[in-house]
Amino acid sequence: MHVAFVSLYPDQRRSDGATARARRVAEGLAARGHDVSFLCAKWWEGPLDSFTQADVDYVAVTEGTSARAFASKLPFALRRVGPDVIHAANSPPSQVAAARTAARVLRVPVLVEWWAVREGDTDRMIRRAARTADRVLVPSELVKTGVRERGAAGEDVTVVPGSIDVDLVRSADVDNRADLVYARRLDEHANVASFLLALAELRDREWRAVVVGDGPEREAAVETAAELRIDDRVSVLGSLSPEEFVPILKGAHVFAQTATVEPFARELLWALACGCVGVVEYQAASSAHELVENCDRGVRVTTPQELADEVVAAAGHDRASFNGAFAGYDHDHVLETYERVYEDERDAYGLF
Structure with a gap:
């Protein structure tokens, strides 16, 4: 399966709980044989528009970290990548809306990995991100409650905990x-x-x-x-x-x-x-x-x-x-959960 991760900030550029989780999952899936593209702001040196690390293909959507510029260019980048599933971070929420635009053309599901709301994320866009995802993935019941309060349907939210070795x-x-x-x-x-x-x-x-x-x-x-x-x-x-x-x-x-x-x-x-x-x-x-x-x-x-x-x-x-x-x-057990969710959402998307 080809999974496209979407996060303006990759872990290599700004490390926190959300970006570290995205990196672990992306690298874990790549190690299990999946094709993994990570669409982000460029974090490496040199003229190349893409860079491979730990079998993850990082694709530069923008040079800088303007959320507006990233959202405007993201649909075109996703169409060039052509994934089976889009896996987007919840913040900034504008990238979720942009991913949804591309997903309609590609006819693939959008899953949103919800961790926390960052400063600058507007309430309107946060609620839009919560409602428009095909599936919202959260690390805990606490976060699930917060996402539901922002408009996500309970049946569309799945708890996928953190993992360890x-x-x-x-x-x-x-x-x-x-x-x-x-x-x-x-x-x-x-x-x-x-x-x-x-x-x-x-x-x-x-x-x-x-x-x-x-x-x-x-x-x-x-x-x-x-x-x-x-x-x-x-x-x-x-x-x-x-x-x-x-x-x-x-x-x-x-x-x-x-x-x-x-x-x-x-x-x-x-x-x-x-x-x-x-x-x-x-x-x-x-x-x-x-x-x-x-x-x-x-x-x-x-x-x-x-x-x-x-x-x-x-x-x-x-x-x-x-x-x-x-x-x-364990890492493998939690990665299997992600794989099942991807398969379920891709199968469900094909029905409509």
């Missing part, structure tokens, strides 16, 4: 440097201070903690740990690859999730698969609590004090380095 979790060594782990991009939504406040409540106990991640709030996290006088037991490690991150999780006992905004808590998923006890601070704009519902090694809290209490209570769980309950989140 379960084989890596099984085979990785164990790194025992930390008992407690926090991991996420350290931006304005990270709320790492809540984790550090909980640790400060436990300063009279024996523990070691790491914060994994980088971003504009990294220095603030370091300063907060120092102000709370726990910086001698908290290491801020920066961004790590899965090969570096997973061994630390396998050696840890508790993973704390406190971010205020999280369409899908992928770092928490890695931790749960690695046997950590997941302690999730409930936030209205975070889906993290969904991963610990009905999980015997997970709990939801509402305050740093409750988080500290649950860290203590986690001693009642044996240490583990693998939790088979999360094997269904």
Whole structure:
């Protein structure tokens, strides 16, 4: 099958949860033998209009990142590519409308991968994107609710969760440097201070903690740990690859999730698969609590004090380095879900 991804911003140009997810899925599908074109703003150097990386053919629709220019040129680029399925990111929403224009001519379905609304996305265009997609793919029930509130029919929205490399979790060594782990991009939504406040409540106990991640709030996290006088037991490690991150999780006992905004808590998923006890601070704009519902090694809290209490209570769980309950989140399993949705929508489109 030939799948055309549409995203003004590719992960190589602006990396966030949405672009990283699109890149993982595109590369995963290419590795499974599909033809994958990724239509985007140009991110590579040189005169070429296309560039292949990890078997994904990136096609430059525009040189710059003007959403208007991208939307105006996208239908022509899609017609040249000629895909069987169009898979568009929800933001900017103008690219969804442009993809729909091309899809009518090509007689192919448009699937919209919905992650989050960005600054500058107008409500009118957001609602149009939600209503005009043949299928909306979301990472969590939280995001599904938001899309339905913007006009998408419930039966047209499918939850496809994030994925991890379960084989890596099984085979990785164990790194025992930390008992407690926090991991996420350290931006304005990270709320790492809540984790550090909980640790400060436990300063009279024996523990070691790491914060994994980088971003504009990294220095603030370091300063907060120092102000709370726990910086001698908290290491801020920066961004790590899965090969570096997973061994630390396998050696840890508790993973704390406190971010205020999280369409899908992928770092928490890695931790749960690695046997950590997941302690999730409930936030209205975070889906993290969904991963610990009905999980015997997970709990939801509402305050740093409750988080500290649950860290203590986690001693009642044996240490583990693998939790088979999360094997269904493996990359291949989730990619099979995408393939089924593509086939279903293509078959359904052919009926009309």
